[in-house]
Amino acid sequence: MRLSKSEKAFNILNLIFMIFFVAIIALPLLNILALSFNDANDSLRGGIYFWPRQFSVESYKTVFENQAIYLAFGVSVLKTVVGVVLHTFVTAISAYALTREDLVGRKFYTTLGILAMFVSGGLIPTFLVFKAYGLLNNFWVYILPVLFSFYDVIIMMNFFKGIPRSLEESAMIDGAKPFTIFFKIIIPLSMPVIATIALYHGVYQWNDYMTANIFVDNEKLFPLQQLLYRVIAQNISPAAQTGAAVARKTTSQSLQLATMVITTIPVVIVYPFLQKYFVNGLTLGAVKE
Incomplete structure (x- = not known):
């Protein structure tokens, strides 16, 4: 099918906009990577943009030599996994209940x-x-306060409403109980929206530093993002405290950039495997027939 002039113009403008948008996001990331892999003292001369001038991994070695990074990584992984599992379950079971017309007070709970x-x-x-x-200085401060989000419940409710009621009625005729219907029928049919909610909450849990910054003083409970915050905002580097930064001739800036890259890598690795569910999970169930 041939495109009209207006459609061609729109496609060209859209392509230009997307290239510009990608450049705004990608170029700073490339600059951070280049500086983090460049010799720290050489970086002080400036002039490094998207490729290291003197390749070096000393900043990463210095960061990984300290046990704080491993402890913080473990806390981040644990709170992300536990938070995603519990949040997704609570969201799903709440959304399923609120879509049942026979639930007493359904409109009140929704309002x-x-x-x-x-x-x-x-x-x-x-x-x-x-x-x-x-909950202060308690691991569960990361989990319980965000266990329930009505925004996510609304997304899942819209999806559940698109599932034919006849499937549940057929299961009831065969003697299935509500929990059996929920786990055996509703959940398997709802994997796209479940993946979307899991992705939403997983990214939130991984990137959240404010909770630890306000409610946690115990360094053993610090996640990676809080460690990164201390490195950047307060200029406190665990590696620098051991003297490793001086021995390897790294700088506070090089340690900051290396820590930023380390905290970003897990999300970059996981997101491509879940992104196919992202748009589908938000749109499926939005149109009713």
Whole structure:
């Protein structure tokens, strides 16, 4: 099919915009990679943009020599895995319940959830509540406060509404109980939206540093992002404290860049395997027939 002049013009403008948008994102990342793999002292001369001038991995060696990076990595992985599993389960079972017309008070719960999306208790009341429940300096402070998100519930509700009710009715006739229907029928049919919610929450858990910054003082519970925050914002490097930075002639900037790359790599590796579910999970169930 031949395209009209307006369609060709739109495609050209769209391509130019996408190239510009990708460049805005990719070029800073390439610059960070180049500087992190360049000799630290040579980087101080400037003039390095997208390729190292004097290749060196001393900054990465210095970062990996300290045990803090491994402990923080373990905390980040654990809180991401546990958070994703529990959050996805709670979201799915809540969304399934709210799509049942026979649920008593369904409209009330839905309205209450929507209001909670726009009304926050504030930082100080939240801090006092966490303190009262013993969540300060507790691993579960990463999990429990974000266990339920009504925004994710709405996404999953829209998907569940697109599943034919006749499938559940047939299962009920065969004697299936609600939990059997949920786990044997609803969940297998909902993998695209489940992957979407898992991706959303997984990225949030991995990138979250504010929770640790406010509610956690124990360095053994610091995730990678909090460690990166201390390296960048407070200029505190665990490696520098051991004197390794001086021995290897690294700089605070080179350690910062190396830590940034290390904390970003896991998301970059995982995202391509889940991105195919991302758009489908958001759009499937949006159109009803």
